[in-house]
Amino acid sequence: MRPFQYLAPIPSFDYVAPRTLAELFEAFNGHGKGFAIIAGGTDLMVALKERAVAPEAVVDLCRLRGELGGIDVSKGVLRVGALATFSQIESDPLVRRYANALRQAAANVGTLQIRSIATLGGNLATASPAADSAPPLIALGASVTLLGRSGQRTLPVQSFFTGPKKNALLRGEIVSSVEIPAGEGVSSVWTRAAVRNENVLSTVSVAIAASIHDGRFGSSRVALGAVAPTPILAENSSRAMTGSEATAGQAERVAALAAEEARPISDIRASAHYRKHLVFVLTRRLILQMVSEAGIP
């Protein structure tokens, strides 16, 4: 980052705000390699100011709220449109009911001002290893729908992330929505550790989705953020949790496996060693919380 550049205006570009999907793909075509998509702009504007990108055209998705926005449930699937903002997600009753972990993460993104405009699609497309929406979606078994000129395809959220700041989008494709299985009886929780409470990237985040019947966990998924090149599904830990007794001893074992699966780096926020420790502590905390919320002594 070279702060002096903030004094100079962002190098100029053409601004286009298509009104239909057909116009959108037309706009992509017309600008070859030189366009950038803007949704909420909370990542793109910073990238423009840092000169990390210098597009010929900025293509705004804001007029496509009808096609790419909204939150609804049908046929057992909770669909969250790419343009849903974190404020909308935070206060949506369907999200509260079927995807509590996502609601918790949304309420912790940035600040009120950021949540008012930052979108779910933008959070995924930026593909930060610390993207707060990712662990809840991965834990809930969500998939992401990508839309291009010649049709759409659907990927599990964990496969959408291909590396730090890298994703599965092809040039000219957009994220159109996220689909979350809306199962009754599945509860999901999220927590994180960060250097302060508000307006800071997560040092480590953990989300777990599971059902509990007769003192045992049903199908369970543990997902981790900011401890690998991408957000990850902790497979061994998830397998160990599935079908196990909902007890403090099991929480310890599942959390230890999650910490083993984490492949963190050291950076300004924490050392790799401390991050692994945090994965253990946060995973155990979430499982104990689920056990106590299920009323198991």
Place this chain on the structure above:
Amino acid sequence: MRKVRVSFTLNGLKKTDEVEPNQTLCDYLHDVAGTTSVKKGCDTGECGACTVLLDDMPVTSCLVLAPQVEGRDVVTVEGLGTKLVPNPVQQAFVEHDAVQCGYCIPGMIVTLSWVREHVPRASDAEIKRLMSGNLCRCTGYLQQIEALKAAIKG
């Protein structure tokens, strides 16, 4: 590059203008539209000095492009109250000595007026969470929280 024609509402008045595509809403409001209450601190969404209401949600205007206001409703602190008729949060800020240098204050008033209107039953912890996007390097926030609570009580 080509200027962009936008029609939007600024502080309740309809406005049409030609804006630079690469100008932020913050710079446009401060330098072009004459709403000089909108301050630039960090220019990266961290400090909240540039907070305005966009369709009745607080946003950091330094992260919005001017052309993005097409068809939308923008309110700055100028639209929330005047010297003669301050809004309840502005009046309470005066009574609680909640202002020191003043740089953060327009953004702070925009956020807290929104909290007063939309989350009037917010707990202290919730108030702190909602105002965490407005940094104040002078006051230590306590007077501002007291002022908000007084304004909510009315």
